[in-house]
Amino acid sequence: MKQLGSILRFSYVAAIFGFILLPVLSLVLFSFQDGAVALPPLRGLSFRWYEALFADGRMMAALRNSVVVGLVSAALCTVLGFFAAYGLARYRPKGAQLLRGYLIAPLGVSYLVIGLGLSLTFSELSIGRSLVTVTIGHVVINLPLAFAIILSQMSEQQESYERAARDLGARESRVLSLITVPMLAPGLLAAFLLSFTLSWDEFVIALLLTRFDVTLPVEIWSALRTGLNPKTNAAGTIVFGLSIGMLIVTYAFIRRRLERRR
Amino acid sequence: MTQNKTPRKGWILTGPALIWTSIFFLAPMGMVIAYSFFRRVGGSIDTSPSLYNYQRIFDEPVFLDALKNSLEVVLITVVVSILVAYPFAYILAYRVPPKWQRPLLLLAVLPFWTSYVVRSYSWLLVLAKNGVVNGMMQTTGLISEPVSLANTRLATVIGFVHFFTMLVSLTIYASLTQIPDSYRKAARDLGASSPMTFLRITLPLSMPGVVVGAFLTFVLAIGDFITPQILGGGQELLLPQAIMLQVQRRGDFPLAAALSVILLVIVIAVYGVSAKRLTLDGK
Numbered sequence: 001m002k003q004l005g006s007i008l009r010f011s012y013v014a015a016i017f018g019f020i021l022l023p024v025l026s027l028v029l030f031s032f033q034d035g036a037v038a039l040p041p042l043r044g045l046s047f048r049w050y051e052a053l054f055a056d057g058r059m060m061a062a063l064r065n066s067v068v069v070g071l072v073s074a075a076l077c078t079v080l081g082f083f084a085a086y087g088l089a090r091y092r093p094k095g096a097q098l099l100r101g102y103l104i105a106p107l108g109v110s111y112l113v114i115g116l117g118l119s120l121t122f123s124e125l126s127i128g129r130s131l132v133t134v135t136i137g138h139v140v141i142n143l144p145l146a147f148a149i150i151l152s153q154m155s156e157q158q159e160s161y162e163r164a165a166r167d168l169g170a171r172e173s174r175v176l177s178l179i180t181v182p183m184l185a186p187g188l189l190a191a192f193l194l195s196f197t198l199s200w201d202e203f204v205i206a207l208l209l210t211r212f213d214v215t216l217p218v219e220i221w222s223a224l225r226t227g228l229n230p231k232t233n234a235a236g237t238i239v240f241g242l243s244i245g246m247l248i249v250t251y252a253f254i255r256r257r258l259e260r261r262r
Numbered sequence: 263m264t265q266n267k268t269p270r271k272g273w274i275l276t277g278p279a280l281i282w283t284s285i286f287f288l289a290p291m292g293m294v295i296a297y298s299f300f301r302r303v304g305g306s307i308d309t310s311p312s313l314y315n316y317q318r319i320f321d322e323p324v325f326l327d328a329l330k331n332s333l334e335v336v337l338i339t340v341v342v343s344i345l346v347a348y349p350f351a352y353i354l355a356y357r358v359p360p361k362w363q364r365p366l367l368l369l370a371v372l373p374f375w376t377s378y379v380v381r382s383y384s385w386l387l388v389l390a391k392n393g394v395v396n397g398m399m400q401t402t403g404l405i406s407e408p409v410s411l412a413n414t415r416l417a418t419v420i421g422f423v424h425f426f427t428m429l430v431s432l433t434i435y436a437s438l439t440q441i442p443d444s445y446r447k448a449a450r451d452l453g454a455s456s457p458m459t460f461l462r463i464t465l466p467l468s469m470p471g472v473v474v475g476a477f478l479t480f481v482l483a484i485g486d487f488i489t490p491q492i493l494g495g496g497q498e499l500l501l502p503q504a505i506m507l508q509v510q511r512r513g514d515f516p517l518a519a520a521l522s523v524i525l526l527v528i529v530i531a532v533y534g535v536s537a538k539r540l541t542l543d544g545k
Binding site: 017019 | 270276277286287289293354369372373379385388390424427428481484487522526
């Protein structure tokens with residue numbers, strides 16, 4: 001009876017993992033398909049679709065655009081989020097709670113609605129859709145997260161180090177660059193990497209706010225119109241691989257930080 | 263540095279982020295609300311405020327159907343995700359050795375980090391007429407002819423449940439691991455059977471995780487355009503698809519804005535109802 005229970009439990013967990021990982025595994029596996037059909041049966045393994053992908057000018061341009069939008073928007077999120085968190089945690093202005101809620105509010109709104117709002121605003125201001133407008137959109141959706149992560153890393157202990165530096169005569173800019181930023185480095189990096197990953201993966205805002213130069217998810221979306229094809233699998237695998245890579249780096253930094261604290 | 267100067271400094275430092283959020287979030291939300299009261303006439307927009315769009319939404323069955331479809335699909339998703347995720351989180355929290363729990367949890371949320379487009383697209387590979395599932399069922403002799411699973415409501419629900427099972431597992435797991443072991447032990451010592459202990463102790467105490475998971479699932483699923491568009495196809499419209507249709511095909515921004523406002527109101531209402539219970543602390 002007890003054994004039956006463990007078998008059932010094991011099968012359930014295995015089934016869940018099968019369910020969760022099945023689509024991604026299919027994607028990766030069939031990106032190596034040696035043939036023109038993106039679907040089973042697997043005819044053999046080859047890199048030809050990756051070669052085709054790297055030879056595809058539009059896909060490569062979209063990949064570059066995605067990287068640029070991701071880097072710029074993540075940098076902006078981190079800088080804006082850092083100063084906001086620093087201001088709130090150290091100087092505690094009146095209504096700090098309210099300000100915090102205000103800065104985090106965009107998390108509660110669907111990307112689609114944010115994208116529509118920005119698209120209406122930009123067209124009202126006669127600003128054309130471009131990679132700049134997408135970058136702005138990605139900062140809007142990721143700033144709340146970057147801000148919350150950095151705020152959560154601020155501690156009283158850091159504040160006393162800052163005070164010590166000030167008492168020893170350091171100017172405010174030196175306190176920031178020599179004490180605050182180095183102490184917060186793991187949090188800042190986590191905020192940056194997470195913002196980058198989410199920008200890299202984001203689709204709806206990118207679709208609504210780009211025109212000629214598009215990001216990778218939008219390009220993959222257009223490729224979908226021509227049906228399933230192993231080259232799209234290869235592009236999807238690259239998007240997935242980079243996200244996971246970023247995640248592992250982020251996790252490694254957070255873990256090191258946590259271990260040091262113990 | 264004088265005391266009364268410091269709060270102002272806080273404002274200055276927070277300023278850029280506040281200005282950014284005001285210009286690029288608050289103002290656009292204001293635009294959406296304002297546009298919802300405008301009216302498209304031919305190729306131009308009549309800015310005298312009216313309830314025209316809202317009237318259309320409640321008069322034309324297309325939009326009411328989209329609303330109804332959205333609510334149905336999202337509620338099914340919430341219920342199924344919880345039912346699938348709960349046993350998983352339970353086994354993970356209570357039956358798996360602690361040192362395996364974290365790695366397994368990380369592995370389970372791996373696809374969480376893929377782009378919406380890529381995730382939905384990869385389900386298409388699995389569900390398509392010649393896809394992985396059909397292939398498996400045909401080899402095992404379960405079916406003789408391939409069945410088309412893509413472009414159905416079922417496909418949308420599968421795509422949603424896939425994503426939200428990961429999320430709900432996390433919130434339920436977080437709640438379960440906060441219940442002290444002594445509670446369950448005490449119940450057993452007092453003679454409660456296992457099912458009794460579960461129903462009276464574990465389940466009620468894990469409700470915060472269920473509620474938070476359900477809330478997040480509802481809010482994120484009802485605003486999602488990609489999953490129903492890629493997996494559900496053109497069979498039926500969900501609210502986000504109806505919004506996108508107005509933006510991309512019809513160019514009717516005021517109507518799209520009004521539909522967005524309805525989406526916002528639904529989310530705010532759900533938040534209002536569940537706000538008090540949205541904490542994982544279990545207190």
